[in-house]
Structures are given as C-alpha cells and as structure tokens.
Amino acid sequence: MSDENLVCNCKVVHKEIVDKVKSDYPREECVHSLTNLFKVLGDNTRVRIIFALFNSEMCVCDIAELLDMTQSAISHQLRVLRGARIVKYRKEGKSVFYSLDDDHIYDILARGLEHVCHE
Amino acid sequence: MSDENLVCNCKVVHKEIVDKVKSDYPREECVHSLTNLFKVLGDNTRVRIIFALFNSEMCVCDIAELLDMTQSAISHQLRVLRGARIVKYRKEGKSVFYSLDDDHIYDILARGLEHVCHE
DNA sequence: AAATCATATGAATATTTATTCATATATATA
DNA sequence: TATATATATGAATAAATATTCATATGATTT
Numbered sequence: 001m002s003d004e005n006l007v008c009n010c011k012v013v014h015k016e017i018v019d020k021v022k023s024d025y026p027r028e029e030c031v032h033s034l035t036n037l038f039k040v041l042g043d044n045t046r047v048r049i050i051f052a053l054f055n056s057e058m059c060v061c062d063i064a065e066l067l068d069m070t071q072s073a074i075s076h077q078l079r080v081l082r083g084a085r086i087v088k089y090r091k092e093g094k095s096v097f098y099s100l101d102d103d104h105i106y107d108i109l110a111r112g113l114e115h116v117c118h119e
Numbered sequence: 120m121s122d123e124n125l126v127c128n129c130k131v132v133h134k135e136i137v138d139k140v141k142s143d144y145p146r147e148e149c150v151h152s153l154t155n156l157f158k159v160l161g162d163n164t165r166v167r168i169i170f171a172l173f174n175s176e177m178c179v180c181d182i183a184e185l186l187d188m189t190q191s192a193i194s195h196q197l198r199v200l201r202g203a204r205i206v207k208y209r210k211e212g213k214s215v216f217y218s219l220d221d222d223h224i225y226d227i228l229a230r231g232l233e234h235v236c237h238e
Numbered sequence: 239a240a241a242t243c244a245t246a247t248g249a250a251t252a253t254t255t256a257t258t259c260a261t262a263t264a265t266a267t268a
Numbered sequence: 269t270a271t272a273t274a275t276a277t278g279a280a281t282a283a284a285t286a287t288t289c290a291t292a293t294g295a296t297t298t
Binding site: 071078091093094095 | 272274
C-alpha cells in the first residue's frame with residue numbers, strides 16, 4: 001500500500017505537475033492566516049460593520065441602529081473583528097467608538113467590491 | 120416604543136453620523152455578494168486548492184495528492200469553487216483538469232497573502 | 239461487454255458559529 | 269449613593285458546513 005493510496009485512490013498522478021506546484025507553494029502558515037482572515041470577512045454582519053466604518057468611526061449603538069440589529073449581536077461581532085485586528089476602538093464617556101485599524105482591509109474590501117459589483 | 124428601541128436599547132445614537140454613513144453605503148446586494156465570496160475563501164482546503172492552481176492546472180487526483188486529502192473531499196470543495204466561478208475545468212480522457220477562472224481571484228489572494236505574511 | 243479508473247455526489251456525522259437572552263461591568267448623572 | 273446608560277460577555281440554541289463513506293456516473297482499455 002503506497003503513500004498515495006492512503007489519500008487518493010488514483011493510480012498515477014502527474015508527478016511533474018505536483019512537484020512543480022509543491023516547489024513554489026507559499027508557506028502553509030501564511031495560507032492558514034489568510035484563510036482565517038477570509039473566515040472573519042465571510043460573515044455578512046461583520047462585512048456590513050466594516051463598510052459602515054469606511055466613512056466614519058461609530059459607537060456600538062450607532063452601528064446597531066444603522067444595521068438594524070441588537071447591540072449584543074454587534075458587540076459579539078466587534079469582538080471578532082477586534083481579535084483579527086481589523087478594528088480598533090477608543091472610549092469616550094460611556095461610548096466606545098470603533099474604527100478600521102488597517103488600510104489593507106480597506107483595500108481588500110474595496111477591491112473585492114469592485115470584483116463582485118462594478119461600482 | 121420607538122423604532123430604535125426595537126433593536127438598540129441605547130437612548131440616543133449619533134444621528135448625523137448614522138445618516139452620513141447611511142447616505143453613501145454600498146448596495147446591500149453587493150455587500151452580500153462580497154460576503155459570499157469571502158465565505159468561499161474562508162476555508163483552508165479551498166484556499167489551498169486555489170494556491171495550487173496559481174502555478175498550473177491540475178487534475179483532481181493531483182490536488183488530492185498534493186494536499187494529502189481524499190479525492191472525495193477535494194471534489195466536494197471543487198464543486199463549491201466552481202459554483203463561485205473561481206475555478207473552471209476541462210476534461211481530458213478520464214481526468215478533469217481544473218484551473219483558476221478569474222484573474223481577480225489571483226489578485227485578491229496575492230494581495231491578501233502580502234497582508235498576512237510579507238512575501 | 240466487462241473491468242478498471244477518475245471523478246462526482248447523496249447522506250450522515252461532527253464541528254463550527256451567529257444570534258438571543260440574561261446579566262455583568264463600567265461610566266455618568268441626579 | 270442610587271439610578272440610568274452603554275457596552276461586553278457567558279451560556280444556550282439553531283443553523284451552516286467540512287469530511288467521510290458508500291456509491292453512482294462516465295470514460296478508457298482489454
């Protein structure tokens with residue numbers, strides 16, 4: 001029982017292709033990080049929050065109002081965005097104002113939006 | 120019971136900010152499409168497949184071998200990538216060769232990789 | 239035609255996760 | 269100090285989904 005048969009029931013893979021691709025494959029650690037970034041961006045509430053923050057910093061309540069969702073739901077998602085260092089915050093009195101932490105995110109979202117819609 | 124209280128238990132939101140943000144918010148339909156794209160990209164197996172196809176078209180078996188996963192798992196994920204029009208395929212004999220369908224995806228992934236790792 | 243091989247796919251299982259609800263924390267105000 | 273307000277968070281529930289397993293489909297070869 002060869003190695004290949006453990007995972008792939010095909011007889012012969014195109015070895016040259018596999019080797020070539022393997023030779024300049026990015027580090028799995030980086031691929032994994034990138035996947036995690038996309039995972040964070042793969043939720044409609046979080047993406048909506050990010051687009052909201054494109055224009056202005058906003059407090060939690062503003063965001064909840066804008067997106068017509070509960071404060072709790074928004075707060076939970078902001079926590080995820082914080083964990084991914086996509087947003088940062090500053091406190092002012094009882095309010096907490098969130099804003100984008102990173103220009104890269106702006107670029108990625110803006111470019112992505114271009115891709116899916118032309119605007 | 121006002122509208123705000125249905126979703127947000129805060130007394131007063133910053134109305135000017137909410138209105139301003141609302142005024143040039145992208146179409147929800149586009150935001151939703153973008154989220155769906157990120158959702159597809161938010162899985163490690165799929166992202167690994169895409170990076171594999173950066174260099175060369177590959178048949179299902181090649182990909183399974185490269186990523187050390189079962190043919191079935193790869194095939195299921197290729198189906199998702201096909202559905203998102205991220206990959207296309209051509210048949211040759213018994214094999215099916217997959218390749219990237221869209222340069223935008225290349226750009227988005229390459230830029231994303233830059234963001235998470237510097238290489 | 240029969241056998242073999244490459245790929246696709248339905249069903250089941252297990253895991254992840256988004257939201258809700260209740261409540262805790264922290265700040266401001268009366 | 270007591271109360272009200274803004275935000276955060278733990279637990280529970282519901283929904284989504286990645287992989288496995290078994291099997292179907294479709295193409296090639298003998």
